[in-house]
Amino acid sequence: MFSTLIELRNYGQQAVEAAKYIGQGSAVTSDHLNRSPITVQYPYEKILSSERFRGRIHFEFDKCIACEVRVRVCPINLPIVDWILLKDIKKKQLKSYSIDFGVCIFCGNCVEYCPTNCLSMTEEYELSSYDRHELNYDQMALGRLPLSTSQDVSIQVVSASTNQQSSEFVG
Ligand code: SF4
Ligand code: SF4
Structure with missing residues (x-):
């Protein structure tokens, strides 16, 4: 019973961490969506x-x-x-x-x-x-x-x- 509670707590912590990383990744992606392309079509x-x-x-x-x-x-x-x-x-x-x-x-x-x-x-x-x-x-x-x-x-x-x-x- 006690070990099950610990497992549940760890699972909850991992879920929160995963949600945090997904949020950070989405923020970086949306930031880049607002930028102009950086590739220069040299020599044109x-x-x-x-x-x-x-x-x-x-x-x-x-x-x-x-x-x-x-x-x-x-x-x-x-x-x-x-x-x-x-x-x-x-x-x-x-x-x-x-x-x-x-x-x-x-x-x-x-x-x-x-x-x-x-x-x-x-x-x-x-x-x-x-x-x-x-x-x-x-x-x-x-x-x-x-x-x-x-x-x-x-x-x-x-x-x-x-x-x-x-x-x-x-x-
Ligand atoms: S005057 Fe002519 S030789 Fe003297 S530093 Fe300038 S470019 Fe060089
Ligand atoms: S020619 Fe002039 S620019 Fe080129 S390495 Fe010599 S001092 Fe530097």
Whole structure:
């Protein structure tokens, strides 16, 4: 008789626990029902990059003074700066410039320390390639400004902060 009462009490406790877990699970499910889908249908949809996003580096050849500061601040001594010294005017002349984005860790040090602000980080992140050597950008490739995601008429922009899709195609 006594053991039956204990069993009944345990059974009651387990039933209460089970009901609690079902309630918690239902609360989580109903919470997700009110949310927008989080899947981005890339490449037809893209998330807008944040303002300080560190994407592919843009380089302005005319502003560079070949000081090589960025080579010293780069944690992996990455950029190749090729220059000649113009002895008559005692000035360096930049010949070529390259960054290998297959190795770059996008830390932003070079952009931070460049004395002439000829480097900037863009919102471009689509750098995949079948040949890693194609990721070694010369000054021509580095000088190209990427098309802004918000200006690309072929895609739908998704806001990263709210994850709400814009109601219409941008452009
Ligand atoms: S730090 Fe700036 S100015 Fe100096 S070599 Fe690099 S890109 Fe050119
Ligand atoms: S972003 Fe960082 S790793 Fe890449 S080139 Fe600049 S300093 Fe080097």
